Amino acid sequence: MRNIILMMQVSLDGYFEGPDGDISWHRVDKELHQYMNDEIRPLGGFLSGRVTHELMAAYWPTADADPAASAPEAEFAGIWRDMPKYVYSRTLPDADLGWNSTLVRDVVPAEVAALKAAPGGDLVVGGADLAAAFLRHDLVDAYRIFVHPVRIGRGRALFPPADGGLVPLRLEGTRTFGNGVVQLRYGRP
Numbered sequence: 001m002r003n004i005i006l007m008m009q010v011s012l013d014g015y016f017e018g019p020d021g022d023i024s025w026h027r028v029d030k031e032l033h034q035y036m037n038d039e040i041r042p043l044g045g046f047l048s049g050r051v052t053h054e055l056m057a058a059y060w061p062t063a064d065a066d067p068a069a070s071a072p073e074a075e076f077a078g079i080w081r082d083m084p085k086y087v088y089s090r091t092l093p094d095a096d097l098g099w100n101s102t103l104v105r106d107v108v109p110a111e112v113a114a115l116k117a118a119p120g121g122d123l124v125v126g127g128a129d130l131a132a133a134f135l136r137h138d139l140v141d142a143y144r145i146f147v148h149p150v151r152i153g154r155g156r157a158l159f160p161p162a163d164g165g166l167v168p169l170r171l172e173g174t175r176t177f178g179n180g181v182v183q184l185r186y187g188r189p
Contacts, residue, residue, distance in 0.1 A: 002044055003122040003141035006131050008158055011148055015155035016128055025150045027179045033072035035177070039144065041079055044120030050089035052127035053101070056080060061099060088130050107133040132160050142187045143169065149180035
C-alpha cells in the first residue's frame with residue numbers, strides 16, 4: 001500500500017508562502033535541492049492542484065536546457081517530466097496536460113484509496129489547497145516538512161484551522177542542512 005506524503009517548505013512561523021505568493025525567502029541551495037531530488041526520485045507520483053501544476057509546468061519541462069541551471073535543477077527537470085502527475089482541478093478543460101499528467105476533478109476518498117492500492121512508490125501531495133483537502137479527508141499518511149530559518153510574519157499558513165481536534169503523529173526523523181533548513185519527518189503512530 002502506497003502512502004500519501006505531504007511535502008512542503010515552510011517558514012519557522014508556519015507559512016508556505018508570504019503575501020502575494022512570495023516564496024523568495026526559500027533557502028533551497030544545491031545541498032537541499034539534491035536531497036529533495038533523492039527523496040522524490042523513488043516516488044510513484046505527484047498529486048497537485050491546478051495552480052501548483054501550472055507553476056511547475058511553466059518552468060520544469062525545459063529547465064535542464066538552461067545553461068544557468070545547477071546540476072540538481074537539471075536533474076529535477078527530468079524527474080518532474082517522467083513522474084506520473086495527478087492534477088486536481090475543477091476548472092481545467094478535459095485536455096491533455098502533457099508530461100505524464102492525469103486530470104482528476106475532485107478529492108474522492110475512495111478514488112484516493114484505489115490510487116494508494118495501485119503498484120508503485122509513495123505519492124507526494126503538494127499545494128496548500130489540495131493538501132488542505134487531503135487533510136480534511138484524513139488522507140495524509142506522512143509529513144516531510146522543510147522548515148526554513150526565517151519568520152515572514154504573514155502569508156498563507158500551511159495548516160489551516162480544522163475541526164476534528166488533535167492528530168497525533170510519530171517523529172520518524174530530522175535532518176539539518178548547512179543553510180539552516182531543518183526537515184521534520186512525521187508519520188502516523
